[in-house]
Amino acid sequence: MENKNSTVLLIGGAGYVGSVVTQHLLEMGYAVRCFDNLIYNNHAAPESFLGHPNYDFKYGDLCHPNALENAAEGVSHVVLLAGLVGDPITKKYPDESDNINANGVQDSFEILKGKGIQKLIFISTCSNYGLMEEGVLASEESTLTPLSLYAQAKVAAEEKLMSIKGEVDYCPTVLRFATAFGLSPRMRFDLTVNEFTRELAIGNELLVFDADTWRPYCHVRDFSRLIAKVLEEDPDKVAFEVFNAGGDENNFTKRALVNEIVKLLPNSKVAYKEHGGDPRNYRVDFTKVREVLEFEPAYSVPMGVKEIIEQVGNSFFKNLEGRENHFGNYEI
Ligand SMILES: NC(=O)c1ccc[n+]([C@@H]2O[C@H](COP(=O)([O-])OP(=O)(O)OC[C@H]3O[C@@H](n4cnc5c(N)ncnc54)[C@H](O)[C@@H]3O)[C@@H](O)[C@H]2O)c1
Structure with missing residues (x-):
């Protein structure tokens, strides 16, 4: 090496x-x-x-x-x-x-x-x-x-x-x-893609606020x-x-993200509600990083969803009880 x-x-x-x-x-x-x-x-x-x-x-x-x-x-x-x-x-x-x-x-x-x-x-x-x-x-x-x-x-x-x-x-x-999003030795399930995927993969009903707001991943x-x-x-x-x-193709609304997860987990239960506590809504242009640094993401959101579902299937991340803080930023 x-x-x-x-x-x-x-x-x-x-x-x-x-x-x-x-x-x-x-x-x-x-x-x-x-x-x-x-x-x-x-x-x-x-x-x-x-x-x-x-x-x-x-x-x-x-x-x-x-x-x-x-x-x-x-x-x-x-x-x-x-x-x-x-x-x-x-x-x-x-x-x-x-x-x-x-x-x-x-x-x-x-x-x-x-x-x-x-x-x-x-x-x-x-x-x-x-x-x-x-x-x-x-x-x-x-x-x-x-x-x-x-x-x-x-x-x-x-x-x-x-x-x-x-x-x-x-x-x-x-x-x-x-x-x-994606797998890491220190997972965070307080991030949208990871959280939504895990919740649905372990069989919980997911409540999604402001489904049509955009976010890049x-x-x-x-x-x-x-x-x-x-x-x-x-x-x-x-x-x-x-x-x-990031990359242009990984701008998603929450609804589009849920649709990707549901393709792999068709029995998912999802409820939608407006006026949640997070007003952020932004779609981002990644032209500069692509043109100046020739950087394009190699991983799509559906790829990240799939790898988390696979690991939940391998019994990882099912029960976080007592270890929540290792899996998200909740308490210092
Ligand atoms: N995760 C995301 O979705 C995301 C999105 C945009 C930007 N970022 C940025 O990426 C960076 C990493 O994010 P992350 O998701 O890995 O967060 P994280 O909370 O998992 O990691 C932060 C690390 O910083 C350490 N830390 C905190 N305070 C410290 C201090 N005073 N001195 C030394 N170490 C300290 C923590 O122990 C932790 O290991 C951050 O700057 C974050 O703002 C993350």
């Missing part, structure tokens, strides 16, 4: 996305260092990597400058994934959210200066678009309408990163992720491919650039 002589620091690398990125980068020959405070007691996710010769785990909090500085020692690239992720968890813990997602993340952009880091990828979200006019696709240039504390902190962090052009010695890139393995692509790309192409991360 090719040894890339590069160590990638994954801040928040023990989470749902980070665990799959770890796997992918190790397979590509990178050394991976994970820096994470295992805020959901999500120890089980990184455990399987512990014996790998190119894997290194550093326990610590992004908000502690010394811990972050130590973790960044000698690394070539940084991917910043850490934070309280999602609208519900940030609403439940607004102070911690401010502390981590706003202050901790923005301070880290400063702390990581002058450390010999080549690239820094900040993982943001398409939730920044919040509510788009019917029929209008959100491009990187669209007005941002962050509706939650979660998205507001991402928008503020993006602005901070873009504002320090000329002051940093690393090459920063922002990836605005679509909503993730992307498989966690595709996010890993895209992160690797940015790491390998000519810095001129990615420095201080923002990319929507």
Whole structure:
């Protein structure tokens, strides 16, 4: 296997996305260092990597400058994934959210200066678009309408990163992720595709709010491919650039998503209701990532649905009782 002589620091690398990125980068020959405070007691996710010769785990909090500085020692690239992720968890813990997602993340952009880091990828979200006019696709240039504390902190962090052009010695890139789906060593069933599929696969009736609202989705393995692509790309192409991360064909309404699941689980019971608590409705344009980085997702939403149904059939994820927090962001 090719040894890339590069160590990638994954801040928040023990989470749902980070665990799959770890796997992918190790397979590509990178050394991976994970820096994470295992805020959901999500120890089980990184455990399987512990014996790998190119894997290194550093326990610590992004908000502690010394811990972050130590973790960044000698690394070539940084991917910043850490934070309280999602609208519900940030609403439940607004102070911690401010502390981590706003202050901790923005301070880290400063702390990581002058450390010999080549690239820094900040993982943001398409939730920044919040509510788009019917029929209008959100491009990187669209007005941002962050509706939650979660998205507001991402928008503020993006602005901070873009504002320090000329002051940093690393090459920063922002990836605005679509909503993730697919299998990971740390599953999350508080994400739409995973949640809907599991609920129907275990035989529960599913209640769907606002069925005709749009959302883009992307498989966690595709996010890993895209992160690797940015790491390998000519810095001129990615420095201080923002990319929507996903693919046009994975924009779905909730109703269309349910229809895909029902194709595989025809006996499903689904009820629909309007006026749920989540007003987000956005369909996203992925032209830039396709044209500039030649990135297209390899995994469709139906592929992700199928892999979860298969594993429920193998008796995984049936009974989460007592382990809910390993499978979603509920409590810190
Ligand atoms: N999952 C999605 O659908 C989605 C969509 C858009 C954007 N994103 C972004 O992708 C990134 C990863 O999301 P995820 O789904 O893997 O979330 P996750 O909650 O599974 O992972 C986050 C990780 O960060 C760690 N963490 C939290 N606070 C920390 C702190 N103070 N110091 C160190 N580590 C800390 C947690 O322990 C966890 O391992 C996030 O930045 C998120 O905003 C995710």
